[in-house]
Amino acid sequence: MAEPKVQRRLRPWQTLPDGLRAYRAVLASRGRSQASYRASFRMDLVGAVLVGLIEFSEVWVLYSATDQIGGFTLAQILLVFGLADLAFSLADLVAGHCDNLPVYVRAGTLDVFFLRPQPVLAQLITSDLSLRRLARSLVGATALTAGLVLNDIDWSAGTVGLLVLALVCGFVIFSAQFVTAAGLQFFLINGSEMTNAFVYGGRYAATQPANVWPRALLVVFGAIFPVAFAAYLPVSTLLGAPGPAGLPTWVGWCAPVAALWAVVFAWLCWRWGLRHYRGAGG
């Protein structure tokens, strides 16, 4: 008989370094394995940059037909696009594989996660790290930089703070969308069709000025999946531009509230989905 181990209940902060060791080991191995397939990695990089450029060209085409959309000029929309796209691609880098959940379920990987002493969601998020998506974020970063140079920005600690806040919250909101998608896919057969609508649709919506959206889209992407807070609203506040009718100009500072909501919603969806998977009733 093996020695019965005394299980002392540890506080979360006491287990943290050890917990991190596990995630670090998995992530480091992911990085190494991608580096070992160099040619494939380079192709992925090129592909990711191309996709980013195509997405940007959509914006470009729109503005070649008109000077302003929703009160935003091309220079101004560069800021919105850059911020949203950068936040999304970083979220995609960290959590993008979550909406591949059906693959994990079919391959039995998810069951294996249950056999390890870490939370299942934390294992899912750290199970992969797609470095090629770093290249994707270059497109967003370039657009953002261009937007910052081209616009007449009144630089202060406040504007810098707002930009950082928007980027962090945008990252959190988009990451939460991926987790939401994972949670819902426990229920839906071929659920990615539906979850793509708000994950990738949300990314697309976030790069546009939200005040041209129809009301239904405003509810979906302004409140339920609050991607409007990732770029459009903070940029409106930053530029002092006329935001959506009826909202104060400081609404861009509310991004953390939206991020918090997105996280809570994602957590609930995940819990609900996982309960369903284990058969505890929905």
Added chain:
Amino acid sequence: MNVIETEDLTRVFTGRPNRKDRFRRPRHVAVDGLSLTVEAGESVGYIGANGAGKSTTIKMLVGILVPTSGAVTTVGLHPLKQRRALARRVGVVFGQRSQLWWDLPVQESFSILSSIHSLPAADERVRTAELVEMLEMGEFLATPVRQLSLGQRMRAEVAAALLHRPELLILDEPTIGLDVLSKQRLREFLVAQRREHGTTLLLTTHDMGDVERLCDRILVVDHGSLAFDGTFDGLARTVGARRELVVDLAAASPDLVDLDGAEHVRSESGGLRQRLAFDPQRTTAARVLAAVSERVEVLDLSITEPDIEDVVREIYRATRR
């Protein structure tokens, strides 16, 4: 201490409503009021037909599935509420799904798993070296998992499940698809592992050899409830786990009946090949062969083990009477 305790454990799966009957969801009782206890150090074979509820039971033991009703305790812990504590003390090998990283060398999977189980560096070295030696994994330690043969991968899977020295090792179909030699090696390792560390074993299998060589207790599950609980000898007595000696003869011969300790099953190819059943509890293959050789010239021979499906079917028949 009881390593596994279940009481009236039940799991019902409800499907999606079908078109004919929109309001009733089809129900399937996978595990039905299962009560069993496994003590520390026991080695238990958990057998049954496909769909009898083996995998569902295992998933409830380790906290993947929630029981519909009833109670389950594994190594003294509640598998749902204490899943993470449980994971540190139980090792599981699913024959059909891998815990290794398919694109990484075996060695690296071990080192990640050591981190996952927070083994101290010194302990990790000792334990890995021990497992590598016992399971003879030295030659493929640097090979990516996807390039391993099935036998090699299975050894690596078993090692992966044992790195953190679990008290209980659960193996779901560990020898499926392995060749005779790989099976033999794996069984020998498990026997040694038990002897040295007192690890409790629970394994499901379709291989009678696994059960006979590894398990001192056998549970047969039928439609989610226990149909037999006892030793291999007890099982053999209940269903007569007979082996078959197949002999190819130099010349066609009439049926070899009235042999001492063996019974003629059937003849093939006009008497060139004959099948003789014998009970290994009462006689040996050598004695049967000797008896046959007295009468006819034997060219070739083989021995077939009883099929677990047959044994299970016999048990089902005996208990449903």
